[in-house]
Amino acid sequence: MDLATLLGLIGAIGVIVGAIALSGDVMLFINLPSLVIVIGGTAFAVMFRGTLGQFIGSFKVAMGAFFSKAISPQALIEEAVELATVARKEGLLALEGREISHPFLQAGIGLCVDGHEPDVVRKVLSKDINLTIKRQEAGYGVFKAVGEVAPAMGMIGTLIGLVQMLANMDDPKSIGPAMAVALLTTLYGAVIANAFAIPIAEKLKMRSTEEKLAKSLILESISGIQEGLNPRVLEQLLMTYLPENQRQGRDAG
Numbered sequence: 165m166d167l168a169t170l171l172g173l174i175g176a177i178g179v180i181v182g183a184i185a186l187s188g189d190v191m192l193f194i195n196l197p198s199l200v201i202v203i204g205g206t207a208f209a210v211m212f213r214g215t216l217g218q219f220i221g222s223f224k225v226a227m228g229a230f231f232s233k234a235i236s237p238q239a240l241i242e243e244a245v246e247l248a249t250v251a252r253k254e255g256l257l258a259l260e261g262r263e264i265s266h267p268f269l270q271a272g273i274g275l276c277v278d279g280h281e282p283d284v285v286r287k288v289l290s291k292d293i294n295l296t297i298k299r300q301e302a303g304y305g306v307f308k309a310v311g312e313v314a315p316a317m318g319m320i321g322t323l324i325g326l327v328q329m330l331a332n333m334d335d336p337k338s339i340g341p342a343m344a345v346a347l348l349t350t351l352y353g354a355v356i357a358n359a360f361a362i363p364i365a366e367k368l369k370m371r372s373t374e375e376k377l378a379k380s381l382i383l384e385s386i387s388g389i390q391e392g393l394n395p396r397v398l399e400q401l402l403m404t405y406l407p408e409n410q411r412q413g414r415d416a417g
Contacts (some may be wrong), residue, residue, distance in 0.1 A: 166229065166230055166231070166232065166233070166234075166367075169229050169230050169363075169364075169367055170230060172363060173359070173360070173363070176358075176359040176360075176363070177355075177359055177360075180355060180359065192344075193348065193351070195344050195345060195348045197321075197345050198321055198344070198345050198348040198349040198352055199352060201317060201318075201320065201321040201324065201345075201349050202314060202317045202318055202321060202349050202352040202353050202356065203352075203356075205313075205317040205320065205321075206310055206313045206314045206317050206353075206356065209313045209317070210306060210309045210310055210313055213309055214302070214305075214306065218302050218303075218305075218306060219306060221302070221303065222302070222303045222304075222305075222306035222307065224303075225299075225300065225302075225303025225304065225306075225368060226303070226307065226364055226368065228303075228368060228371055229364050229367040229368050229371065232371055234371075234374060235266075235374055235375065235377075235378040237377065237378060237381055237405055237406055238406070238410065239265070240266065240269070240378060240381055240382060240385070240402075241381070241385075241399060241402045241403065241405075241406075243264070243265060243266075243269070244269070244381075244382070244385035244388075244389070244398065244399075244402060245395045245396075245398060245399045245402075247259060247262070247264075247273065247385075247389055248385070248388060248389045248393065248395040248398050249395045250262075251389050251392070252392060252394070252395060256276050256277055256389075256390070257277060259273050259276070259277055259389075260277045266378070266382065268289070268292070268378075268379050268382050269382045269385070269386070271289070271292075272285065272289055272382060272383070272385075272386035273386065273389070275288060275289075275386075276386060276389065276390050282387060282390050282391065285386060285387075285390060286383065286386075286387060289379075289382075289383050289386065290383065292379075293376065293379045293380065293383065296375065296376075296379070297372060297375075297376055300368065300371075300372040300375070301372065303368060304364075304365045304368035304369050304372065305365075307361045307362070307364045307365035307368065308361070308362070308365040310356065310357070310360075310361035310365075311357040311358075311361040311362035311365060312357075314352075314353040314354075314356040314357040314361060315350075315353040315354055315357050316353070317349070317353050318349045318350040318351070318352055318353020318354060319349075319350065319353070320349070321345060321346070321348075321349025321350070321352075321353070322345075322346045322347070322349055322350045323346075324345065324346070324349075325342050325343060325344070325345035325346025325347070325349065326342075326346050328342035328345070329342035329343055329346065377405060380405070381402055381405045384401065384402060384405075385398065385402060388401060388402075
């Protein structure tokens, strides 16, 4: 589990709820019409932007913000160099049945062991990378849309509440509930967008970037292994995927 995501979400919601609790009656901040306008309106407006499958599938993608682990490029480089060393000494068939940590690396090695041409292997793996990125973009795009729509729905609720209030100025009892809808919809929209949807969208985008980098590194590794590249040369090639400070650390080691 990604602790930064979990602690960030709990902390953001906790600070808001704590501030409300310290200020007085929590029930004053719960209003059913406001929740219906913001949550229901946001859900349907976002659904309208894409397909039902993308909308439902985005919640599965969101689990990646909580449960996916960051991929270590250093570990991938070490494993790729080890595989290249074995393949160079004993041939590609020596890699058959070998335990490999990353599924994408395992799939690429499997294609090599099966005797496919380098162009075919690169085409298959590149297609996998492109389709994976597109699916991920659709997933975090939904949460980005929620971050855009929720405040707008909050503003719509505010306008509804103001209209109700102004239309019933002669009835003092109706002014309070109408004002509550007007203010709480804005609050709900801001909380949903800034404490939930936008942070998750950004975290999923970061995870997608990390995965794209890792898979590109693996694709380069597979090509080098299949070409019989010297493991030391392959390591130097793969280290270009690392930030400069991490490359220097590996050289020092």
